[in-house]
Amino acid sequence: MQPVQDITDQQRAAIEWIVRLTPGSATEQDVAAFRHWCAQNPAHARAFVEMRRVWQAMSVAGGKIIAANAVPDNRAEPLPVHWLTRRAMLGGALAASAAGAGYFAFNPPLKLWPALPELTADYRTATGERRQITLASTSSIEMNTQTSIGLRANGPDGERIALLSGESLIQAKSRNLQVVAAAGTVSATNATFNIRRDGEKVTVTCLDGRVTVDCKAVVVHLANEDQVTYSDGGFSPALKIDASLVTSWREGYLVFEDKPLAQVIDEVNRYRRGRIIVANSQLSRRLVNGRFYLARLDEVVDKIKNAFGARVTTLPGGVLILS
Known part of the structure; x- marks a missing residue:
């Protein structure tokens, strides 16, 4: 699954360029600086195209934000208002952009809608929604906002589910429960833990009992109020935390x-x-x-x-x- 990311530094910079390249106030120096920014990294051009598509989808409203944020610039004569629509101004930098409905199905711009894998989950919560589910083993899962969970075939070691995105508080009962999330697996019996997935980064907080986290053949054991984060690069150091801050969303x-x-x-x-x-x-x-x-x-x-x-x-x- 390709992760759904929050707004990145590149996307934020692209938005700043959209504001800066305002028809009627953008200068030749602005265009030169923009070309330089695109040439630094092909991902810059892709981010710019992605953000422009969001603006274009908003039609007239997109024009309002550009006008509202434009800063008068008297450093040089402004360019003609039609410059931004000329492909020649963008040169080959924008040609590297990812295009097509398939791309946005897996990578929603600014996370304005769920990614396709999330929509195919067995259980899913919408923005602002919470949901309680009970598994066959009587283990319970409290799903936080924007959370997707898939059921997996049970193995010899117990019941299995997959956290595709979002956050859940899980109470594992007497039968071992395994939660697959990104590159790792969390296992628990008679324990309570909070697990959150942001793309390929997963954070696990033990709230009661003992929890085992396995990522790329490295195993970490958590006790009450221990927290660990892992990703494709492995584990970050374990921390002692205030569990009430992690679960404040429940309150x-x-x-x-x-x-x-x-x-x-x-x-x-x-x-x-x-x-x-x-x-x-x-x-x-x-x-x-x-x-x-x-x-x-x-x-x-x-x-x-x-x-x-x-x-x-x-x-x-x-x-x-x-x-």
């Missing part, structure tokens, strides 16, 4: 302590319909402390606006741009 709120705004927004986007995009690199690095209630997530934008002086522009479909 209806999120807690952040000195977290970059970009990370905070990525988390809020998991629970909120639409998408919040931070289109300013400096703003995305500002640190945030606070508790935000899931039932009142739109207050997050107001608090960011007041605390950091951010500009907020509203697009259809619940899309907000912070700049």
